[in-house]
Amino acid sequence: MGSSLSCCGSEKVDEGLTPNIGNNSWRIFTYKELHAATNGFCEDNKLGEGGFGSVYWGKTTDGLQIAVKKLKAMNSKAEMEFAVEVEVLGRVRHKNLLGLRGYCVGTDQRLIVYDYMPNLSLLSHLHGQFTREVRLDWKKRMHIAIGSAEGLLYLHHEVTPHIIHRDIKASNVLLDSNFEPLVADFGFAKLIPEGVSHMTTRVKGTLGYLAPEYAMWGKVSESCDVYSFGILLLEIMTGRKPIEKLPGGVKRTITEWAEPLIIKRRFKDLVDPKLRGNFDEKQLEQAINVASHCVHSEPDKRPNMKEVVNLLKGYEPNGKLMDLRIESIKYGEDLLALDQGSEDEGGRDDESDAYGVFGAMEVEKMRDPNVRRGDRGMATYG
Template sequence: MGSSMSSCCGAEKVDRSFVSGAANSSWRMFTYKELHAATHGFSENNKLGEGGFGSVYWGKTADGLQIAVKKLKAMNSKAEMEFAVEVEVLARVRHKNLLGLRGYCAGAEHRLIVYDYMPNLSLLSHLHGHLKSEGRLDWKTRMNIILGSAEGLVYLHHEVTPHIIHRDIKASNVLLDSDFEPLVADFGFAKLIPEGVSHMTTRVKGTLGYLAPEYAMWGKVSESCDVYSFGILLLELVSGRKPIEKLPGGVKRTITEWAEPLISKARFRELVDPRLLGDFDEAQLRRVIEAAILCVQGEPERRPDMREVVAIIQGSDSRVAAKREGMRIESIRYGEDLMAMDQNSDDDVDAHDHDHDVDDDNMAGGKFGNDSSVYGVFGKMDVQKMHDPYAGYGGRRNMLHG
């Protein structure tokens, strides 16, 4: 990290070469004083969420910009690395469906990342969290989220140089702006792939339920791992079910295990979230399911790339048309050692080779209690206890509660 970063909260000077490609970036350096004032001293009233990384606060800058500030609580090597990776990646990406970097501050005692505030929080909040009863995810909105998220991954995998593997595609890392446009977020686990490299072997970082089998078991990571995770996200968006759900008696079932018998019999309508009340486009549903089936194939070479996924969903790729009858999903169950670690569908895994260790700070039984999950960059907002962060700024925008 070096001394070039430690000046931003002190002398307010910084060597922008900390981040590659900074010259053409729209992000800027923030001083700790600025962020302290914007968040009312990192007030509990402004807190949006808390996780193993630290806390996220809503803020408003002196020029009226609404921001979310991720304040890292740890100053250890692991936190430093994730901070550096996220800032490096965020400074590179420029796409309407990726949450870019607004700025950061790094001083002797502080590490803070600044994003634009997303008033509709995360997809997870609407599928499984405290906003699910509002019913704002109609079929059209879900399709827009699917295609927008996919386009963001196309950019990461095929358009930016070097290519970027996200490594943690999940519902809590798809944020929603005021118009429910999706932005893929949280690049702390991302990998930059040098030109000509097809895959890497690395320490496993990600979320159980979304992990591709070759990555979960052997640490082999490639763009195809993100494709697998996206396939799980497709099933989750269509069905409204969690990637891993706990059945009576404590038995755990993955979403692919649940979907496999329905898909094998082409009973696609029974896959659809009951909250949609039957209001969906059957042709679009079939294409989304076809894409999901291909994305979650066990062998990475059998999965499409994200450009092909977009084409399938849009109906412009006919390569699966001849195979529509009898299409099957591959239901791959994680090993018992990994399944035993899961306490709900959104636990983070920190594993290496066959020694699967869970990052305790991110376990559901830790910071968030036994019946909740890690809600992504902006955390879980408790609406009942949340003080109005817009108070005093001309009234609250009607975005959080519909």
């Protein structure tokens, strides 16, 4: 790929923005194609919105359902996140990672194209529009947990250079028609050179999921993703948010809530009440075991993602991680103040982004721009 590649009509791609990606399963879209597929990026097709811009559902002329992320600002920060995400998406190929379908670059436009995920995000099921329907039974939850862990294992141990995601959270786990999880949103990802154990960088991500050493000092390593996964695993089991507001405005982390129950081995009291007691006790204890050690305050005492996957699958039922105890982290008041969502400070979890880029809108509003008025072009739900 060189600077002569053209997309968005006749506009030329800047040489410095051409991603160095290593497979050809994606393609360059024209702006005209994406404009037509999304019915002019109309509000009825909008799936979500955040500090980065908006994501729209669309359907190409050959019938492919897509999601198009349209960046709203072309400042240096947005350019960097766009370049990083396209670069990483083009490198990874795993059943539990959302791949790149294509992209479009023009003078004033940056768009990334993904496959559309019919069951939206994990967050939309745990805390959003599908909460009352309880589509996620215990078996699906454990499948989602293991699949997400396998996606992270690939990033940390199998792809070269290794990749740290830096923003593992429920809204970044998307679900296909079979509830297969796909980890998404690589705009904050870091590629780690061989032999480098950690890096110091500006803090990005979402409070509640952030490892303490990263939130406080900007020290990022693969164990930061492990910590975030531990929070996500607790969220999947309990149905609680990583940070919840108590009466009087006090904020409490999920680890602060779970710690006394885990110490007293009151495991059943941890399970999401919406499951009505339908869960596997052995899997529950093993998952609590994994989550407890993923969120350890000391990074070198956390398991790696290979160990996490093996433990969740039950390959090491009598493994080393059996001291069930959480050393809960209490964020400082200055950090908790950022929980309101601040694009400048790296938190993208504001109200407009609350359900992730797949799931902020009522799905029934979507119309297929490629069919006649009156026909329905909605996605099929599993």
